[in-house]
Amino acid sequence: MxxxxxxxxxxxxxxxxxxxxxxxxxxxxxxxxxxxxxxxxxxxxxxxxxxxxxxxxxxxxxxxxxxxxxxxxxxxxxxxxxxxxxxxxxxxxxxxxxRMNKIKELDPISMIATVEPGVVYEDLNRITGKSGLWFPIEPPSGAVCTAGGMVGNNASGLMALKYGTTKDYVLALEVVLADGSIIKTGKSVLKSSSGYDLVHLFVGSEGTLGIITEITLRLIPKPMHLSTAFASFPSLNGLNDAMNAIYEIRRVLTPAGIELIDLQTQKAINEVEKEKLVPEVEILVIFEIHEFSAAGLEDQKDLIEGVARKHNCNEIHWAKDDEERDRMWKARKAATVVSVRSRTSTLLGDLIVPIKHVPAIIRFIQEVAREKDLLISIVGHAADGNIHYLIPFNQNESKKAFDAGDAIVYKTIELGGSITAEHGVGLEKIKYMELEHGESLSLMRAIKKILDPKGIMNPGKIFPAEKQ
Amino acid sequence: MSEVSFKNLIKVKESLDTCFKCSLCKGNCPVSEQIFWATFSPRGKMLILRSLLRGQGTLTDRVRDSLYTCTLCGNCDNTCIAGISVTDVLAAGRRDLYEARKAPESVNSLISTIKESGNVFDLTKEDMDILGLNPRMKFSENADLLFFKGCYATYHSIPNESTMRSFNLLKTLNVDFTILEAEECCGSPAYLLGDMDTTKRFCEYNVSKIEETGASRVVTACPGCYRVLKQVYPQLVGTLNFEVIHITELLAEYIDEDRLVFKKTGNDKLDVLYHDPCELGRHCGVYDAPRKILESIPEIHLEEFDKNRDEAKCCGGGGGLTISNPNLANQIAQLRLQEAEEKNIPTVVTACPACQLNFSASKDKYNMKVKILDINQLVGSVKGL
Missing domain, CATH: 3.30.43.10 (Uridine Diphospho-n-acetylenolpyruvylglucosamine Reductase, domain 2)
Known part of the structure; x- marks a missing residue:
């Protein structure tokens, strides 16, 4: 390249x-x-x-x-x-x-929207919401992030457990290829078995294969009844308790989201926000449930509460109103940065492991933190196996911070996981690509070479630098 | 780079270093809604200032344009999940540019005007007497309450006689009050544009004159004056010997004490949207008093903008934007007023003469139907008062 x-x-x-x-x-x-x-x-x-x-x-x-x-x-x-x-x-x-921020078509009958790449996620949902429709990814950056960026990164968010990731909603794309030609791939239909799936080749390609200039998205009905709860797992064995509860709940229903926040992050949230936004317990779990009927919502609440208490949850608090619900999510969204304010740099991980290994990878991260004398905060989308860890460090700690990051990634691969679930590879994860993909990385390179022979499209991203 | 000392930016270095560049601050930024360049977004401004402070950037005219293309509305501060005051950083950047004579010419020109005339409209004392006050009006000499008039409320080009309405309202309520005979600018424009020396000069002058009257309370109808008197003056000259309140807080007190009661008149209800002025709301936390007044008027049905209270969008008239980029200020106002038209609510009420001025300019420019009222104007016109 x-x-x-x-x-x-x-x-x-x-x-x-x-x-x-x-x-x-x-x-x-x-x-x-x-x-x-x-x-x-x-x-x-x-x-x-x-x-x-x-x-x-x-x-x-x-x-x-x-x-x-x-x-x-x-x-x-x-x-x-x-x-x-x-x-x-x-x-x-x-x-x-x-600047390319137009919603070109909204078809409420087919439940499809065609948009330019610069459309802001929440702006799109404000418009689709008038027809009762929703693009349900809910990334924490939804107030500013764009549809093009979400497709380029295959972004997901806080509701991936129930609704999946961006790729699950992309039906068709217009792409400008490296030679300046314009292609359209995919159709505004919900199914197609017609040839190779080029749409999903471009989804998550981070601009390395072409410039996405138009996106056709599948929309779904927006549930009318929502609720959010904080569930506290206070014992020293809180991680196992919480995950056992989550495993049991997942076998009988699919909440919209299940988030996990460790004690260190909880304390940081309360400190920065200058109010007690979250309880401080060994493990805090956030349950988000969506339903189309009030009765269905109550059924889900009862089931979750029963299972959580069986697994030593000592308090489960459901938001009383939208305002409280917003405050709960404000706390979760703040979790990404509040725990790292004391240092000049941060290493942010985005690993995903098979769900059964969530306790193992979290314990491993905690062990690494102890061993290297680092403060590592852990938050994550616990029920889909996607864990974010934040390693704040000053410049004199950079080697041990990056060593810790490497160790966590190697363990992730060993457990059968992936180095990035939703953030993308970019510059930072390139060094792990060969480890994760092995021989199939060569095929990725070959595809890149066909579509972008001169290597002009977002060079230096996704792939390690080629040996000269 | 050596032309600018960045002595003010150094004081907020921790905020610049703490910013994680998430860009969520862009979400409710009135400027970013109008300008696509990241250069004009809060994160873009933070990145520029960080790079200058670290000696890695070049101080081009674009830097100056970026810093002064901002209403300092504080929505970025309100959105920041790391708890950073972006507006403090931007204010520091403006001070460094102003002190190094790198501010835009429009800014320098306005500050010169304020320095020379003591008001933002370059009015002479004779002009002010003619425009601002009813010469027949008599004020108490030993009143405990002093009304700080403010340039915008008293002399701005829309003939709505804001200050006269405040006077009449206070008289109707039998409030014993006085004024400063030779009031000077509160310093708010100089403060927002980066001239702290001038701000301090006005502060020292006004504080000494207010203290001479012996008043223990100062009330103003201008949120710009209110914020500077209440928050900035104590930083410059220490604890004040008087309390500072906004006129909506005074009226709310009177409502609580049953000294201000609006009677039913049988007229049709008027739907209104209340616009929270940034200086009064987000910067000083006064949200309830204006709403209490509006909810107390039987003929008023109060509605809310989608973004209200601490999330309220800016009118575009703050931070000196009407000076540095009046067209953009009008466009921002237009977006806010559009919501009223979409909601089919005929009237927007605000509690700030600067908001009223910018909204009215935008309404005229874009030929909008919505009516803009100052809360005093509304209260003063209620027949049941």
């Missing part, structure tokens, strides 16, 4: 790019380059050579064609809320797609 990055870009190229999008939507000003130099959490700051805000697919096609002819790297970007550096560009063109 040898990429020739013209740095700085020749003025003649900049002028041609400006002709495509207009002077107002292209910049090489340092302030603009800095503004796009990083993502959420990651301690990496890299500047592109130029930032462009295209308005439509033909403009993107023209930009990509020009870039391909001149071997210039292109990195697409939505809201920049991913955590592994997938939308950071080291030189080349950074394409900010947020």
């Amino acid at each position: 040898d990429v020739i990055i013209l740095s700085p870009l020749e003025n003649v190229i900049i002028e041609k790019l400006a002709e495509i999008v207009g002077e107002q939507f292209i910049s090489t000003d340092d302030a603009d380059l800095v503004s796009y130099s990083s993502d959420f959490m990651i301690d990496v700051f890299l500047k592109p050579d130029v930032v462009i805000l295209p308005e439509n697919t033909p403009q993107i096609a023209a930009i990509v064609k020009l870039a391909n002819e001149n071997s210039i790297a292109i990195t697409p970007r939505g809201a920049g809320t991913a955590t592994h550096g997938g939308s950071i560009a080291q030189g080349g063109i950074l394409l900010d797609l947020t």
Whole structure:
């Protein structure tokens, strides 16, 4: 994947790019380059050579064609809320797609929406909600993250247990390929067995195979009755108690979400928020349930409460109203950052293991923390096996922090898991790709080579650097 | 880089270092709703300032535009899950730019005007006498309560006579009050735009004049004046010898004490949306008093914007945006007013002359039907009073 990055870009190229999008939507000003130099959490700051805000697919096609002819790297970007550096560009063109924010079609009969990649998740749901419909991924960054970024990353969120991940909702895509050609793949239908599934080749490809310029999404009815509970598992064996309860509950019903927060994170949330948002217990579990009838909701509550108490849950508190429910989720969403405020850098993990191994991987993380004398916070989507761990560190602790991260990833692979469940590979996880995928990584490379022979599409992401 | 000391930014370095760049602050940012460039988002601004402080960035005109294209509404602070005050960081950045003479020309020009005339509208004392006060109105000499008029409420270009309405309202309620004969700007515009020296000068002047009157309470109808008097003055000159309240808090007190009662008139109910001014609401926590007043008026049916109280969207008129980018300020106001039209609610009530001014400018510019009322204007016009 040898990429020739013209740095700085020749003025003649900049002028041609400006002709495509207009002077107002292209910049090489340092302030603009800095503004796009990083993502959420990651301690990496890299500047592109130029930032462009295209308005439509033909403009993107023209930009990509020009870039391909001149071997210039292109990195697409939505809201920049991913955590592994997938939308950071080291030189080349950074394409900010947020200007392409139109909902092109909403078909409430077929329950399908076709959108541009810059549509913000919550804006989309505000519109679909008027027809009682919902794109149910609910990423914690939903107020700002874009549909394109979600598809590029195969994002998921707090309700994946019941509703799945972004890939489960993508029916069709329009993509600008590396040579500037435009393809449409997939149809606005719920099923198709017609040939290779190219749609899902692009989902999660992090912009390395093409620029997604239009997305057709399946929508579902939004449940009318929702409830959220905090369940406290106070004993020193709280992790086993909580997971045993979760295993039993999952065999009889599928809550929308089941989240787990460790004691260290609970304390950090209460400290930062300056109010007791969460109880402080060995393990706190959040249950989120959705139903179409009030009676159904009550049945779910009874069942969950009964099972949880059987497994030594000493308190289960259901939100009294929407306001309290919002406060509960505010606490969970804050969990990602509050526990790491005391250090200058953070390593954020996104592992997933078979659900039966959740206690094993959490215990392993706790052991690593003790062994390396690190504070590692653990929050996660416990019921689907997706655990996030946060290792805050100062610069003099970076080696042991990264060693700890490596050890946790190796254990994840040993347990049959994956290095990233929903955040993507980006820059940070590249080093583990061979370990996870083995020989099939070569096939991924081959696919990349066919679609992007010059390696201009988001170079340096997903794949390890090729040996020279 | 050596041209700017960044001495104010250094004071908020911890906030810059703590920011995890999640960008959730963009979610309710009025500027980001209008401008797609990340450069103008709260995270973009934080990244720019961090890079400058670390000596890794270049101070271009775009930096200046980014910092001054902000209403300082505080929605970013309210959204931040790490508990950072983004607006404190941006204010520090503005101070460093202003002190290094790198602020936009429109900002320098306004501050010069305020310094010279003592008000934001460049009015002479004679102008002010003609525009601002009824010369026949007599004020008590030994009143315990002082009404701080404020430039916007008294002299702004919309002839709604906000200050006169406040005076008449207080007189109707038999409130014994006085004013400063030679009141100067409260300092809020200078504070928001980054000139702390001027803010302090006005602060010292107004505090000494207020203390000379012996008043123990200062009431104002302008949330900008209110915030600066209540929160900034004590930081600059220490504890004040007087309490600062907003006129809505005074009226709410009177309602609680049954000294202000609205009688039923039999008129049709008027549906209104209350817009929380950022300076009064998010920055000072006054949400209930204006609602108490509106809910006490039998002819008013109070509705809420989707985003209200601490999540209320900005009108666009704050942070000096009407000076640095008036078109953008109007566009932000238009978006807020559109919600009223979509909800088919004919009237938006606010408790801030700056909000009223910007809303009214936007309403005229975009030919909108919604009526904009100051809460004093509404209360003063209620026949049952």
